[in-house]
Amino acid sequence: MESFNGIRVLLVDDEPHILQFLELGLRNEGFDVKTAFDGESALAAVHSYQPHVIILDVMMPGTDGLTVCRRLKEEEADIAIIMLTAKDEIDDRVKGLLIGADDYMAKPFSFEELLARIQARLRNQFPSLLGxxxxxxxxxxxxxxxxxxxxxxxxxxxxxxxxxxxxxxxxxxxxxxxxxxxxxxxxxxxxxxxxxxxxxxxxxxxxxxxxxxxxxxxxxxxxxxxxx
Missing domain, CATH: 1.10.10.10 (Winged helix-like DNA-binding domain superfamily/Winged helix DNA-binding domain)
Known part of the structure; x- marks a missing residue:
């Protein structure tokens, strides 16, 4: 079993039940988890919390996920970004990948699949974090x-x-x-x-x-x- 102690994940979504579900699951796996409800609070959290992985919803009020992703990539932030998109929003997935997102998942999704994708990004971008x-x-x-x-x-x-x-x-x-x-x-x-x-x-x-x-x-x- 992988050890995820010390690996920081930022969850960004304006739906409280999704945040609660993902936060509980990831904490149980050993991750350090922080949550944000919108784009601006996500950007502030990135600079103070310095996550390794950000799970970022596209559709949010105010500053949306695509804008957050673009700004972080422009700053060359060393973060693995996994975008969450609506099931049929193919354009959002394409836009996210074009501006630098590392992966995407369509809602609804299984927790096991999300965990596997987080592990894949860690192995690719932060291999030293995994024992x-x-x-x-x-x-x-x-x-x-x-x-x-x-x-x-x-x-x-x-x-x-x-x-x-x-x-x-x-x-x-x-x-x-x-x-x-x-x-x-x-x-x-x-x-x-x-x-x-x-x-x-x-x-x-x-x-x-x-x-x-x-x-x-x-x-x-x-x-x-x-x-x-």
Whole structure:
């Protein structure tokens, strides 16, 4: 079972019974939950509460959910936004995604589905908040700083752990050597970048990836992990 302690969720909806239902369910799962009834109070709560996830209804009096979403994305707020839309309002879903919403759900919805979507956003945007992340054949335990592959712990150095975690959690995305250097080594690298190649080679050895099917090299672009 996932541990959601310390993960902050802001619920924004002008229907009290929906807020009460979601707040009770999420608190029972271990989340820290705050509620807001309209767009302006939601924006104020974001700045003071700094949630990781916001469940945001589109249709609200005054400042609506689409406006809230756009303003937060313009501010580059580090928040996963899940929009709630009426069942038949396809235009609202499209508008929400175009202005930066990370996901949407149509009312009515099941609590189990909402929980699954929250978990998906956390794994994608805040993987370090979850103690254990399962992605394909990988299990990342951020508390122990360990990664298992097909059930076997890999025995990684701290830098190998950070690099493989980056590649796996960003699976499907090509990461250039420059990006990797900036993220893992925390500086702009102006010289030889073969240090990345050295660590990639070491990771491939520990994964038994002789044919480079797990960590793929895209010539001139960088590296990418593809998960089944």
């Amino acid at each position: 254990e992340i399962r992605l394909g054949p990988f299990v990342i335990d951020d508390r122990k700083k360990e990664i298992a592959f097909r059930g076997e712990a890999l025995g990684l150095s701290p830098t190998e752990y950070k690099l493989l975690k980056l590649l796996v959690t960003k699976h499907g995305t090509v990461l250039s050597k420059t990006n990797i250097l900036n993220i893992i080594w925390n500086y702009d690298f102006g010289g030889e970048d073969n240090i990345v190649e050295v660590y990639i080679r070491s990771l491939r050895e520990k994964l038994g990836d002789k044919e480079h099917r797990i960590i793929r090299t895209l010539r001139g672009a960088g590296y990418r992990v593809d998960l089944p």
